[in-house]
Amino acid sequence: MEVTILVQATDESFEILEDARERSRNVLDTAARLTSEVQSVQRKRVEAIFKGARQTKTEITRFAATFIILFGFWLLLSGHYDLFHISIGLLCCGLVSYGTHDLLFANPRAGDMRVIVKRFIAYIPWLFYQIILSNMHVAKLALGSGDLIDPKIVKFKTKLESDISMVTLANSITLTPGTITVDIRDGVYYVHGVSKQVLEDVMTGEMEDRVAHIFMEADHVYVQDTFDMAPVFVALK
Amino acid sequence: MTGVNDMMTKQSDDVIVKTLSRLLIPFMQVYALYVLAHGHYSPGGGFQGGVILGASIILFVITFGLDNALRKISERLNTIMCSSGVFIYAGIGVLCLILGGNFLDYAELDKILHVGIAQARSLGILGIEVGVAITVMGASLSIFLDIATGGELSSKEKKI
Numbered sequence: 001m002e003v004t005i006l007v008q009a010t011d012e013s014f015e016i017l018e019d020a021r022e023r024s025r026n027v028l029d030t031a032a033r034l035t036s037e038v039q040s041v042q043r044k045r046v047e048a049i050f051k052g053a054r055q056t057k058t059e060i061t062r063f064a065a066t067f068i069i070l071f072g073f074w075l076l077l078s079g080h081y082d083l084f085h086i087s088i089g090l091l092c093c094g095l096v097s098y099g100t101h102d103l104l105f106a107n108p109r110a111g112d113m114r115v116i117v118k119r120f121i122a123y124i125p126w127l128f129y130q131i132i133l134s135n136m137h138v139a140k141l142a143l144g145s146g147d148l149i150d151p152k153i154v155k156f157k158t159k160l161e162s163d164i165s166m167v168t169l170a171n172s173i174t175l176t177p178g179t180i181t182v183d184i185r186d187g188v189y190y191v192h193g194v195s196k197q198v199l200e201d202v203m204t205g206e207m208e209d210r211v212a213h214i215f216m217e218a219d220h221v222y223v224q225d226t227f228d229m230a231p232v233f234v235a236l237k
Numbered sequence: 238m239t240g241v242n243d244m245m246t247k248q249s250d251d252v253i254v255k256t257l258s259r260l261l262i263p264f265m266q267v268y269a270l271y272v273l274a275h276g277h278y279s280p281g282g283g284f285q286g287g288v289i290l291g292a293s294i295i296l297f298v299i300t301f302g303l304d305n306a307l308r309k310i311s312e313r314l315n316t317i318m319c320s321s322g323v324f325i326y327a328g329i330g331v332l333c334l335i336l337g338g339n340f341l342d343y344a345e346l347d348k349i350l351h352v353g354i355a356q357a358r359s360l361g362i363l364g365i366e367v368g369v370a371i372t373v374m375g376a377s378l379s380i381f382l383d384i385a386t387g388g389e390l391s392s393k394e395k396k397i
Contacts, residue, residue, distance in 0.1 A: 073268075085275075099309060163255070183251075
């Protein structure tokens with residue numbers, strides 16, 4: 001009697017264990033499936049982002065964009081808004097954009113163009129402020145005894161990735177009085193500065209951070225990706 | 238290819254020069270055509286427009302190399318443009334002669350254009366200027382290419 005009860009209890013406990021194992025396996029399967037789904041969606045999303053970055057715009061789109069920009073430039077220059085001059089302008093801009101549509105938009109980017117333009121416009125006042133500051137510094141150097149003048153060439157590695165952002169940084173450095181970008185070789189900047197202070201200002205990297213912010217590069221691009229991914233995770237939950 | 242300057246055949250490796258000329262060349266060309274088309278109202282005209290146009294293409298050659306430039310404007314096309322500019326100039330002049338006026342007497346163009354004498358003169362001058370611009374552009378580019386390549390280019394194209 002006792003033995004049967006014992007056997008029954010053992011059987012039941014085995015069944016319970018089996019059941020629990022089944023359930024836990026189900027849960028694990030579901031979890032694995034969900035993870036793989038999330039991963040595949042994520043991979044597709046990332047692939048799409050990179051594909052978008054690599055994908056060259058079609059000829060027509062590039063032609064149209066170049067044409068619109070150039071025609072705006074023509075209208076700005078012309079000042080004669082009669083039919084004759086505007087039709088000449090359309091013809092000329094058409095010819096030029098046919099010849100050069102692969103120049104203006106040679107490297108299509110992942111970032112949103114409107115955001116870049118907005119941030120670039122916001123960057124200009126800061127650049128002017130820096131120019132005024134270093135103008136006063138250089139004037140002080142020129143009028144002073146000359147002890148502080150200590151010309152040097154420094155080099156630093158940049159974290160910027162694309163050509164356009166590197167050129168923006170190089171020209172910003174050159175525009176600021178006292179410093180000149182001599183060369184860029186494989187992402188290394190060679191900057192000539194007239195005194196210790198202007199070179200230290202360059203080496204702090206604030207300008208570089210701001211340029212990276214404009215073009216959504218370095219760490220900024222990953223933050224943007226996280227924001228892009230957020231709705232996908234919410235939908236899966 | 239012996240005698241060809243190495244700088245001319247390969248691309249510039251300076252990222253600043255490359256990016257800025259990429260962004261500037263279209264605007265230079267539109268500006269050249271603006272100078273050409275508004276020669277009546279402001280300083281400029283055929284010669285100046287043609288020189289700016291030629292300069293923009295020379296900048297392209299310096300930055301992106303000869304091969305890329307020849308893909309856009311072959312030497313053959315350049316020669317055709319050189320001579321067709323002169324043809325446009327002389328053609329308009331002779332057309333005036335045929336229509337009963339003097340050489341380059343634009344008022345006679347009214348007989349075929351029917352837009353009024355003043356407008357016909359304006360259009361005639363514009364046509365002349367276009368001819369001048371095309372020739373000046375072609376000639377300045379071909380002078381540059383001849384100096385830069387030491388005259389080797391023509392023989393290379395013939396071989397192909």
